[in-house]
Amino acid sequence: MSVFQSPQWLQSIFTWAVISTLTIWTVATSTRVFDPVRERLKAVIGEPGLSLIPSYRFFAPEPARYDFHLLYRTKTEDERVTDWQHCDEFIDFPSQLHWAWNPQLYDTKAMFDYAQSLYEAVKDEKEKDDDAEVTDDVSTSSLQQIDMEDYVVSTPYIALLNYVSHLPGVSDSKEVQYLIVRGSLREEESKPFFLSYFHEV
Amino acid sequence: MISTGLTIRLVAGIIGIHAVYSGFEMISVRERYGKAGIMRWEPTRLYIEHIPGFSLIEPLLNRIVGVAIVRVVVGVGLAIAATLNAPVLILGTFATGLLATDFVIVLRHSVGLSGAHQMSLVVSAGLTVAVLAPSGSLLELAGIGFIAAQGILGYFISGVTKGMGNAWRSGDAVLLVLSTTTWGHPWFYEKARSFPGLTALASHGVVLFEIAFPVILLLSPPLVAAIFGVALAMHISIAFAMGINGFITSFSSTYPAIYFVSRQVPTIL
Numbered sequence: 001m002s003v004f005q006s007p008q009w010l011q012s013i014f015t016w017a018v019i020s021t022l023t024i025w026t027v028a029t030s031t032r033v034f035d036p037v038r039e040r041l042k043a044v045i046g047e048p049g050l051s052l053i054p055s056y057r058f059f060a061p062e063p064a065r066y067d068f069h070l071l072y073r074t075k076t077e078d079e080r081v082t083d084w085q086h087c088d089e090f091i092d093f094p095s096q097l098h099w100a101w102n103p104q105l106y107d108t109k110a111m112f113d114y115a116q117s118l119y120e121a122v123k124d125e126k127e128k129d130d131d132a133e134v135t136d137d138v139s140t141s142s143l144q145q146i147d148m149e150d151y152v153v154s155t156p157y158i159a160l161l162n163y164v165s166h167l168p169g170v171s172d173s174k175e176v177q178y179l180i181v182r183g184s185l186r187e188e189e190s191k192p193f194f195l196s197y198f199h200e201v
Numbered sequence: 202m203i204s205t206g207l208t209i210r211l212v213a214g215i216i217g218i219h220a221v222y223s224g225f226e227m228i229s230v231r232e233r234y235g236k237a238g239i240m241r242w243e244p245t246r247l248y249i250e251h252i253p254g255f256s257l258i259e260p261l262l263n264r265i266v267g268v269a270i271v272r273v274v275v276g277v278g279l280a281i282a283a284t285l286n287a288p289v290l291i292l293g294t295f296a297t298g299l300l301a302t303d304f305v306i307v308l309r310h311s312v313g314l315s316g317a318h319q320m321s322l323v324v325s326a327g328l329t330v331a332v333l334a335p336s337g338s339l340l341e342l343a344g345i346g347f348i349a350a351q352g353i354l355g356y357f358i359s360g361v362t363k364g365m366g367n368a369w370r371s372g373d374a375v376l377l378v379l380s381t382t383t384w385g386h387p388w389f390y391e392k393a394r395s396f397p398g399l400t401a402l403a404s405h406g407v408v409l410f411e412i413a414f415p416v417i418l419l420l421s422p423p424l425v426a427a428i429f430g431v432a433l434a435m436h437i438s439i440a441f442a443m444g445i446n447g448f449i450t451s452f453s454s455t456y457p458a459i460y461f462v463s464r465q466v467p468t469i470l
Contacts, residue, residue: 026351061366
């Protein structure tokens with residue numbers, strides 16, 4: 001039983017328009033895996049539009065191999081800088097029922113995606129500078145300075161800044177700064193890779 | 202042989218269940234979308250405000266918890282309507298509602314979604330087409346075929362891209378993933394380190410299984426069922442080890458469509 005009651009010719013046009021849309025959607029899904037195609041699609045329909053085309057590259061070609069941890073510190077009115085504090089909510093081990101019920105996945109994935117985005121940005125900036133070397137030092141003073149003008153107005157940078165700015169105790173401070181470090185169970189120490197500016201709370 | 206009607210109702214029932222629990226998961230930690238949340242609307246707005254028609258959908262994007270509540274209601278309705286073999290108009294209304302919520306949810310989240318939501322979007326799109334199309338029409342087949350194609354691509358593309366990665370080819374990939382606390386677990390990591398041969402076998406096995414998945418269209422019903430069983434076991438293992446639970450229902454909602462298409466292949470050949 002059809003819910004469409006319209007002239008035959010109109011149904012034919014509608015039928016083929018829908019089939020064409022589904023076909024294009026499937027072709028786009030198949031080809032967006034290739035970087036040049038993905039960039040072309042992104043240029044045409046934008047990044048939000050691209051999110052409507054499934055990306056089935058789950059953990060490929062290279063799997064996720066690091067955790068990203070968010071740390072923050074504040075500056076008080078008398079210019080005193082506090083110690084780094086860890087945002088534990090993104091590294092809490094899932095409960096035993098996480099195979100069936102895992103609402104925390106959205107937050108850990110969001111943190112992972114934001115950090116991955118900033119990590120790619122840092123990598124791109126470093127590649128521009130042939131002399132730059134990736135540091136293994138865990139002190140933040142060893143981080144290499146990059147041109148961040150484009151990133152401080154990006155969604156990942158602002159979203160993380162917004163998040164740390166609203167953490168308990170931070171609202172009483174003058175300024176806040178965050179740091180992203182990466183690590184894994186394979187390594188004894190995590191390594192910093194992104195340090196924000198200090199921002200007014 | 203499976204009828205188009207039964208195929209559509211099975212897809213609708215499974216994706217309805219997926220919509221219910223994924224909607225509840227979003228609602229249960231709604232603080233993440235609030236002023237102090239990691240997914241507050243204002244930063245995300247920067248990412249999406251340039252798309253055409255943004256002002257029309259912003260009220261929905263800005264009320265994502267409300268959309269998630271609608272998703273739960275629609276999911277319940279879809280599952281019940283599919284079970285009770287409800288009239289096409291009722292099933293179609295719920296399918297369209299699910300498509301709308303999938304569309305808004307995928308657009309709203311610049312981050313934080315797993316591939317389960319992307320699969321849900323294409324399944325609900327194909328389902329809407331198949332449900333609302335005249336019974337036995339080309340459009341109905343196109344809707345089912347679309348769901349089947351996306352289900353097969355979900356495995357095949359993942360397998361091919363994995364095969365291009367050094368870590369997957371060397372057999373280290375599973376161990377690397379499990380060495381993170383985001384996607385793994387210390388207990389699983391320690392076990393994986395204790396059995397490196399098994400871990401490498403798992404890496405290679407996943408790649409080979411996913412690349413070979415399209416062969417399912419050429420197999421007999423018992424073998425098709427066996428392949429679905431292996432795929433489900435893989436998703437359940439991933440849910441246990443990595444906490445990515447949405448794949449179980451979102452990917453399995455494509456199985457009735459894949460099975461339907463696989464039964465048409467012998468007649469075509």
